[in-house]
Amino acid sequence: MAETTGTTGTGLPTGFRGAEQGWPGLHRIPRPPHRLPLLGDVLGADRRRPVQDSMRFARELGPIFRRRAFGKEFVFVWGAPLVADLADESRFAKHVGLGVANLRPVAGDGLFTAYNHEPNWQLAHDVLAPGFGREAMEGYHGMMLAVAGRLTDHWDRELAAGRTVDVPGDMTRLTLETIARTGFGHDFGSFERDRPHPFVTAMVGTLRYAQRLNSVPGPLAPLLLRSAARRNTADMAYLDRTVDALVAARSRSGGGEGDLLDRMLATAHPETGEKLSAENVRKQVITFLVAGHETTSGALSFALHYLARHPGIAARARAEVDQVWGDTPRPGYDRVAKLRYVRRVLDESLRLWPTAPAFAREARQDTVLVGEHPMRAGAWALVLTPMLHREPEVWGEDADRFDPDRFTAAAVRARPPHTFKPFGTGARACIGRQFALHEATLVLGLLLRRYELYADPGYRLTVSERLTLMPEGLRLRLERRPAHPTAADGPRHDPAGPARSLSAVRCPVHRSAD
Numbered sequence: 001m002a003e004t005t006g007t008t009g010t011g012l013p014t015g016f017r018g019a020e021q022g023w024p025g026l027h028r029i030p031r032p033p034h035r036l037p038l039l040g041d042v043l044g045a046d047r048r049r050p051v052q053d054s055m056r057f058a059r060e061l062g063p064i065f066r067r068r069a070f071g072k073e074f075v076f077v078w079g080a081p082l083v084a085d086l087a088d089e090s091r092f093a094k095h096v097g098l099g100v101a102n103l104r105p106v107a108g109d110g111l112f113t114a115y116n117h118e119p120n121w122q123l124a125h126d127v128l129a130p131g132f133g134r135e136a137m138e139g140y141h142g143m144m145l146a147v148a149g150r151l152t153d154h155w156d157r158e159l160a161a162g163r164t165v166d167v168p169g170d171m172t173r174l175t176l177e178t179i180a181r182t183g184f185g186h187d188f189g190s191f192e193r194d195r196p197h198p199f200v201t202a203m204v205g206t207l208r209y210a211q212r213l214n215s216v217p218g219p220l221a222p223l224l225l226r227s228a229a230r231r232n233t234a235d236m237a238y239l240d241r242t243v244d245a246l247v248a249a250r251s252r253s254g255g256g257e258g259d260l261l262d263r264m265l266a267t268a269h270p271e272t273g274e275k276l277s278a279e280n281v282r283k284q285v286i287t288f289l290v291a292g293h294e295t296t297s298g299a300l301s302f303a304l305h306y307l308a309r310h311p312g313i314a315a316r317a318r319a320e321v322d323q324v325w326g327d328t329p330r331p332g333y334d335r336v337a338k339l340r341y342v343r344r345v346l347d348e349s350l351r352l353w354p355t356a357p358a359f360a361r362e363a364r365q366d367t368v369l370v371g372e373h374p375m376r377a378g379a380w381a382l383v384l385t386p387m388l389h390r391e392p393e394v395w396g397e398d399a400d401r402f403d404p405d406r407f408t409a410a411a412v413r414a415r416p417p418h419t420f421k422p423f424g425t426g427a428r429a430c431i432g433r434q435f436a437l438h439e440a441t442l443v444l445g446l447l448l449r450r451y452e453l454y455a456d457p458g459y460r461l462t463v464s465e466r467l468t469l470m471p472e473g474l475r476l477r478l479e480r481r482p483a484h485p486t487a488a489d490g491p492r493h494d495p496a497g498p499a500r501s502l503s504a505v506r507c508p509v510h511r512s513a514d
């Protein structure tokens with residue numbers, strides 16, 4: 001069922017198979033009309049933006065379609081009933097394919113890139129899952145606040161200097177420091193640097209390289225990507241060195257305060273007593289440092305973009321923060337989940353731009369997808385999340401419009417299951433979901449309370465891709481808000497009250513889909 005775990009010299013997994021073997025009814029699945037011999041469906045393709053490219057094809061071809069590139073055919077799925085069927089864990093499982101498989105040389109059998117059959121997945125999952133439970137999360141909260149304080153110090157300085165702020169750059173600084181501090185007791189000093197930390201540069205290099213591997217013919221990859229492959233090797237070596245130094249420092253210090261690294265190094269499996277090997281710890285640390293910040297940074301950046309574009313929505317979110325938090329400098333752990341409207345803003349941003357924009361599912365046994373498309377065991381499809389999240393049958397004809405009220409409790413209850421999947425699905429869904437949501441809601445609350453956010457009227461949203469999604473070149477102008485005189489220790493009224501009344505504020509720059 002699972003593919004072979006080896007890789008070729010280019011990092012492409014051996015046995016990387018196309019859909020021809022797995023989908024007996026492949027010919028019935030729509031494909032782009034202008035297919036070139038040998039090259040496939042590459043006419044007009046934007047190799048730097050493969051997800052947005054596939055979204056374009058999705059709109060033309062419908063809820064299930066295929067694309068061919070360099071002799072390999074891939075099936076894409078985004079229609080809600082199809083995705084719901086793929087979410088059936090008894091018949092389907094995560095497939096480590098395309099971009100994820102290309103990351104195997106970097107992250108090996110770490111949690112994200114492990115094949116389902118590899119024993120280290122279950123072992124690491126069981127050992128690390130308690131690191132994302134409520135007790136652990138409460139422990140991270142204070143550190144998250146401290147890192148957010150470094151961000152606001154930095155933004156205050158930029159504001160005093162009359163500069164706009166670099167949103168994706170600063171969100172990446174914030175989220176990298178947060179996972180490094182909470183997970184590994186490490187400080188990259190991101191806010192003290194003018195340029196991204198070399199760890200970030202090396203990480204972005206490996207992500208981009210993994211994405212590029214999909215856009216060149218396999219056999220020609222060693223030739224076409226020779227210099228890129230050399231750079232990639234150097235990037236991977238840098239990541240390894242950074243992580244090795246971090247682990248060595250922890251071992252010398254004799255242990256931390258029970259963070260993720262302590263768990264990785266010292267915790268035995270509750271039933272088998274087994275521990276993670278040194279090599280696996282290295283892969284897990286890289287996995288968590290990368291997976292733990294890149295996507296959250298994008299999610300925060302998109303949310304800030306939409307908030308700046310929709311002052312009425314920002315005002316409503318701000319009213320909620322003022323009411324729930326007042327002026328308390330350190331809102332407590334329990335106060336974060338109370339920011340229900342801020343959380344809806346985040347969910348709506350992740351709906352339009354799920355920053356991990358696809359996940360793959362493979363058939364565990366021969367089966368028929370939605371009773372129509374036969375699949376052999378091991379056949380797989382890529383779920384195109386941004387299109388699932390814009391499926392008109394589910395989200396309406398105005399699905400491209402930013403509207404956080406799509407996430408009121410009643411609206412969520414009214415939707416069919418498996419229609420909102422920014423964190424993937426099933427046993428291999430995101431282990432860091434609560435961590436990301438807590439961090440991002442906390443930071444959005446702090447920023448909304450402290451600043452007015454102004455978009456550059458000339459900016460048009462451009463989304464860059466490096467396996468993950470990020471708004472490109474987004475800068476905002478800030479103004480400090482006066483401190484609010486509301487109570488510091490909690491809401492005196494229903495927090496949704498004034499928020500509701502503010503919902504009537506009209507947004508002067510309301511544009512759909514940007």
Ligand code: HEM
Binds near residue numbers: 291355429
């Ligand atoms: C908004 C932020 C985030 C998004 C959108 C996101 C999205 C995802 C998605 C879609 C998957 C499943 C991938 C697949 O099926 O192939 C996943 C898995 C994973 N994520 Fe996240 N993630 C986020 C934040 C985080 C954070 C903060 C951490 C760690 C602190 C994290 C660690 C992981 C790991 C380790 C896995 C693999 C889980 C497994 O297979 O057992 N993620 N994430």
